[in-house]
Amino acid sequence: MDGGEFSGATKDTGAVAYRVLARKYRPKSFDDLVGQEPMVRTLRNAFETGRIAQAYMLTGVRGVGKTTTARILARGLNYLVPGKIDKPTIDMPELGVHCAEIMEGRHVDVIEMDAASNNGIDHIREIIEAVRYKPVSARYKVYILDEVHMLSGAAFNGLLKTLEEPPEHVKFIFATTEIRKVPVTVLSRCQRFDLRRIEQDRLIGLLGTITAQEGVTIDAEALAMIARAAEGSARDSLSLLDQAIAHGAGTIVAEDVRGMLGLADRSRVIDLFEALMAGRVSDALSLLKAQYDIGAEPGVVLQDLAAFTHQVTRIKVVPGAGEDAGMAENERRRAGEFAATLPLRILSRTWQMLLKGIEEAQGSSRPLAAADMVLIRIAHASDLPTPDEALRLLKSGALPAPSSPAAPQPPSPDPGARASAPSSSAFGQGGGQGRSMAEPAFRPVEASAQPVPATAKAVPAIRFQRFEDLVAYVGLKRDLPLKLALEREVRVIRFEPGLLEFEPTADAPRTLAADIGRKLTDWTGERFMVSLGRGATTQTLAERQEAEQLKQKSDARSDPLVAAVLARFPGAEIVDVQIRGEESDAAALPAPVAADVIGDLTDDPSEQTDD
CATH class of the missing domain: 3.40.50.300 (P-loop containing nucleotide triphosphate hydrolases)
Structure with a gap:
């Protein structure tokens, strides 16, 4: 050329x-x-x-x-x-x-x-x-x-x-x-x-060829940044490359391009996403302020967050989407981890809140303050469990059931005691900074030598009757790496309340057992025994889920109607199987309890988003 x-x-x-x-x-x-x-x-x-x-x-x-x-x-x-x-x-x-x-x-x-x-x-x-x-x-x-x-x-x-x-x-x-x-x-x-937009990998190849002919040294991350900013336009990408060559005086590195475009560091954007999904508001605000101090526009940071949310969602729905050549290896790996752990409902909610937040930040006279408020709302909502997780824990007894609205609560003579007592709903207070940084959503029972008065209502300790309940609880705590490890690297040998014995998979970290025991003990306030063993006869949760999906697809293929459809459309595949009409967890709970839980989950104003 x-x-x-x-x-x-x-x-x-x-x-x-x-x-x-x-x-x-x-x-x-x-x-x-x-x-x-x-x-x-x-x-x-x-x-x-x-x-x-x-x-x-x-x-x-x-x-x-x-x-x-x-x-x-x-x-x-x-x-x-x-x-x-x-x-x-x-x-x-x-x-x-x-x-x-x-x-x-x-x-x-x-x-x-x-x-x-x-x-x-x-x-x-x-x-x-x-x-x-x-x-x-x-x-x-x-x-x-x-x-x-x-x-x-x-x-x-x-x-x-x-x-x-x-x-x-x-x-x-x-x-x-x-x-x-x-x-x-x-x-x-x-x-x-x-005329179609030019794919990002094609743009990267075109820019690489031109820089070689111009005798310019440029690293791969800088090429990806320019191609991503061009949004499929060859002329825009070449104009940005021209500017980057002048900016870097013949040698272009990612930091120069990032400063030229006012972009946020991609790895720090992923760290910010992780902090939001874990409900760590203070960490999220600090990461945003650090990006702002080095020249990144708050609106651009929110746009990058929305783009990463979109990538995670695409990988979750279409696993092959993670092979995009425009994604760095670290970005691809971390996006895959989030996709395997975060529910689709949370990702969709985060996407909607970011779309509104981008408009607020771009139209505000104080963009940083507007972006701060957007992150606080997202972190607040990220701590809220999905209804199926809440109902599963209530059904298993791992959570105290909400008290009936008709039942009067005994007055507390001590205002301080009232402030420290658990609320009537474990989820009704949302996911603000106070809860995510100072206290867990599930409050453990504190040991006390004083007898409990007969009029006081004791809070039951957390008891996991099934291993799946423990995994769901870790998901509510938004510890994504631990939840992923429990699902993919643990083959349960014996599970009882307060005890877990398992055989780790070959790729499990050596400190997995210690990490599980320490975190559960910290969260529940009771000692949780975790030990390693051999000879497990069970599969990991991920293996069981994959086997179940394969079985459902096989059963679906044997259905005469499905077989006729597949024969009518050569090349068609069964992507997913959803069984409708089965009894939900809500049906197994008393109606007032289920209504209270679902009401608590939808009371938060940040949940009220448009389509």
Whole structure:
């Protein structure tokens, strides 16, 4: 993609004028176009069979190559190499007679017009009058109208007849970013090509090739940042690369690009996400302030958080999405861990709150304060358990059931005792900083030598009747690494209240047993015995879940109706099986208790989000 063929020198000084990378490496042939293979294939077949349309409509977002493609198409229509090629073609291995002038926009028979400044009926009349005359030197007279959606209604109507039945020597090529503003009467007379955004890995490869030709050293993380910021636009990516080269004086590192773009450190964004999901408000605010101090805009940090939330959600729904070349290895690994641990409901709720928060931060006169409040709301909501987790723990007795609203509570003579007593609902207070940093959502029973008065209501200690209850409890504590380890690296040998004996998997850390025992003892206030053993006959929870899913898919394939559908659609696969109509956990609980729990989970204002 060397652009030297079309570069010139200034007449007065003889010095070569600097050309920005977006112009220097502008594609000159269809082979140079990146990411537009479907359009190239269609045009190749059309040119080879002589089925050349009288008008083409090119549409797409900024910077994907609409105007450049129009020039290349005009070059292919008028390609001529004396004694070799004298017909329209998309294979142009060398410069033809008209190529240089067409690509530079100065060929007499290839007329480029900016429809934004030539949008009246008078300008269209000039085209209508000019199309009657044959081209001066080229095969076709080609009219390229850029941003054609800017034409007035009268101009569009005046063009219709000529566009439908133009002379044989005239071709029209339109380019627009607002295809919906083009009348359908015009679209029906054109062959439409939607130029796609360029994939991030393709952009990274393009930028790497150009930096090598420019003799610039750039690291992989910096390339990924530029490609991600370009949002699929080749021109935007080259403009950012040009700026980065000037900023880094020939050597580009990630820190330079991050400072230039005002971005947050990606690894720190992931740390911030982890702090939010764990409900650690103080840590989250400190991480945001640290990013702000080094130049990251609060709104950009929230956008990066939303992007990472989207990545985690995609990996959870589509596991193969984690193989994106634009993601660093550490980012891919940590996103996979979050996807395996966080419920889809929490991820969806976080996404909705971030979308609202981005608007607040960008429109606020105090962006940092607005972003702080957004993070506090998200951390508050992250401590709230999902209804199925709450109902499961209530059903197993690991949580005290909420008291009935009709039952009067005995007054407490000591205001301090009232402040330290548990609330009527373990979840009703939400997930604020006080709870996440000072006290757990489940309060252990404190040993006391004083007898409990008969009128006082004792709080039962936490008792896990099943290993699944323990895992759900760790999930409520938002200790994501420990929950993931319990699900994937523990094969239970014996489980009793206060005792866990298990055989670890080969990839389990050596300190897993000690970590489980220490954390459960800290959380519950009672000694929890954890020991290692051998000869486990059970699978890990993850293995059991995978086996159950395979069994459900196998059962589904044997169903006559499903088998008929699969036979009718070759290549179709069963992605997931959901069994409906089964009795829920809520049905097994007394109605007032279930209603209280569900009410507590929806009382928090941060839960009230729009679709």
